[in-house]
Amino acid sequence: MNAADPLAEYRRKRDPQATPEPVPAAGALPTGTSSDRKGNAFVIQEHHARALHWDFRLERGGVLVSWALPKGLPTDPKRNHLAVPTEDHPLEYASFEGGIPAREYGGGSVTIWDRGSYVTEEWTDDKVKVRLLGSRAQGRFVLFRTDAKSWMIHRMDALAEGGEPLPALVPAMLATPAQRPPEEEGWSYEMKWDGIRAIAYVDGGRVRLLSRNERDVSGSYPEIRGLGEQLGSTQAVLDGELVAFDDGLRPSFARLQQRMGVTSDAQARRLVASYPVVYVIFDLLHLDGRSTLGLPYVERRELLEGLGLSGRSWQTPPTLGEDGAAVLDVTKAQGLEGVVGKRRVSTYQPGRRSPDWLKIKNVRDQEVAIGGWHPGKGRRSDTIGALLVGIPSAAGLDYAGKVGTGFSDAVLRQLAAQLAGLVQKECPFVDVPGKDAKDAVWCTPRLVGEVAFTQWTTDGRLRHPSWRGLRPDKDVDDVRRVEAPEVSSKPDKGTGAR
16 A cells, blocks of 8 residues: 555556446545555445456455455355455445446446445455455455465455355266156146256356266357356356257257367357357256255256346246146247256256156167277268277167268268377177178277167167267267157156145
């Protein structure tokens, strides 16, 4: 702090003619204050600037001593947050809310997240320990210097009784295939989105997206980052699907293929314009220190809808009612994939494939492992002619047939490049027929794809399979032969109503 003029740096960075922020004249202090004032006000302002952060300000010596908290106040005493010292602010700033012009210092919107008073327990050049008495921010916190320029903030109090830290991992609950919707009451229906599953972990305005096989895909979908800004300081774990849409606003797995597996930040940003993706949110698994896994589905949906999550690249679509047969007929008439039925009293069962969730499709598809290919002929002489695919079983990799349709030239080039490094001499299948083995190039079955087909043959082969795309969000061990059993009216043992 500059003893002669503690606000000199503040004024240097701001033009009072260009910003609505309070900019007192040099040497001026708010009415009724003095440089030796021992005020005890605090304010935390949510600041949507170039990067979302929270400005933490403590009144001391006639000014607001300030830090920027990129992730807000820590809620878990086991996780410290970065605190970046900033210039002292005038006391008038404690009531400031509004928009700072984009070209000005700190351009963006400012709202008051919380304000109140505080009690000083210790204040030195390297440590500030306080007890906050606000409506949202309460308890003991300590800011401490880690080097010449860096500070951290630590929550000293334990989590509130019954509170839980944001979980690092919640495996996705899975749906059981069914031939038709159940006849009994007690179900709600949602659209079955033709996308890839992703769990979103939102903390301090930042979003971490994990695929079903627990890979971090956040960098592949930069347009979803804004979801974190909308939630602000709200901690949440969300369940949903990443979906691309065609020109008719129908889900398009083919378009989504252009975004899957992209690891370059620059490439991902370029693809956003050509192949935009929407995160479709359908469940809420954790909210502000409280697990919602044990709540009935209808209560989780009510909490989710109460968050009002809506943006250009994320949506919370409404449920489709309770008449499963009628909803399925509508999706079939519109050429959509199908519906998912969810038992209204069911809890969320992480990592389980439960009969409390049923997926009823209008088309048949199957995940497969690629175990080899036949070289192409004619126009495809320099690439792949057909893929040889299988499904893991206790005996090994059961052969499921050849897939020779559904490929674009770009997809064939992509597949050829990815399979080239997996070539092996041994056949990976346990039962491939001789005619299909002839001239085959074998590969280690590491890549998972998805095919559409009409039915299973009596010898366990796919009839009329057509390639839909790679599934980098799935592991080979996750691939199972899909059957659609008759719907059981018995609830899963994990079901519970309150």
